[in-house]
Amino acid sequence: KEFAEISLKDIDQLASNSFPLCMRHLFEKLREDHHLRHGGRMQLGLFLKGVGLKLDDALAFWKMEFSQKVGTERFDKEYAYTIRHNYGKEGKRTDYTPYSxxxxxxxxxxxxxxxxxxxxxxxxxxxxxxxxxxxxxxxxxxxxxxxxxxxxxxxxxxxxxxxxxxxxxxxxxxxxxxxxxxxxxxxxx
Ligand code: SF4
Incomplete structure (x- = not known):
């Protein structure tokens, strides 16, 4: 494994210092719209997993944004699954790798x-x-x-x-x- 863990409190700073443009764009759109469509959730979500954001922090991060748009209940019901899935905690439990x-x-x-x-x-x-x-x-x-x-x-x-x-x-x-x-x-x- 190439990276250490990153902590949720550092994520904005890391995004502006060290995210490539593709991820910075997704990150900013998520912060702005409190929502990303499936392709964006996969691309950014797996990248964040790759940089060392732990599952609990990932859930907290996505929930913080999405709940402003869809509410916490809908987040828990419709979106939390995919995030756990990306971390290999649901479905076939495949550990998905970040996109090249x-x-x-x-x-x-x-x-x-x-x-x-x-x-x-x-x-x-x-x-x-x-x-x-x-x-x-x-x-x-x-x-x-x-x-x-x-x-x-x-x-x-x-x-x-x-x-x-x-x-x-x-x-x-x-x-x-x-x-x-x-x-x-x-x-x-
Ligand atoms: Fe850079 Fe690759 Fe992201 Fe394109 S997909 S912005 S080349 S890191």
Whole structure:
């Protein structure tokens, strides 16, 4: 196992410091709308499991948001199951693994969905705005957009990583949880 446990109280800070854009977007939408559709719940939920959010904290986290929208009763009835399921506590008890970039890039988010890879699925305008917001400067932004135009989404993500951490990422990004661990390595050193 690559990661230590993370604690619920640190989650906002970790999201803004070390989540890749795909997860940051889902995280912010969840906080904003108190809801995510199935694809988003799976993509973010398994990522959070991968970074070390324990099941009890995951349930508390999703409940805190969803109950504002659907109420606690409906949360317990309709949504808690999937979260336990993701942790292998229901159904076939498979321990589901977090999605790779490849899987996320090949997904097909519909209207109202927030999962997917922003480099692949955002409009150019929205992507530029999102990158500006997380502190990618204009020169780096042009380089990122260049990779996007050539459909090198993971390279675009790697360049983003390097721009906001002011450090190189020689391994490249091929998994959101790898982005997270590389980021934490740099920030904790
Ligand atoms: Fe997420 Fe991977 Fe896309 Fe980066 S390249 S935003 S880690 S899916």
């Amino acid at each position: 970039c490849h899987k996320i890039i090949s997904s097909t988010p519909g209207v109202g969905d927030h999962h997917g890879c922003p480099y692949r699925h955002f409009s150019e305008e929205n992507l530029r705005a999102a990158l500006g917001k997380i502190g990618v400067g204009s020169r780096a932004l042009d380089d990122v957009m260049d990779k996007v135009r050539n459909r090198h989404y993971q390279l675009a993500c790697t360049l983003t990583f390097e721009a906001i951490h002011a450090a190189s990422c020689d391994t490249g990004i091929n998994h959101p949880n790898h982005y997270f661990s590389e980021s934490q390595k740099i920030l904790k050193s």
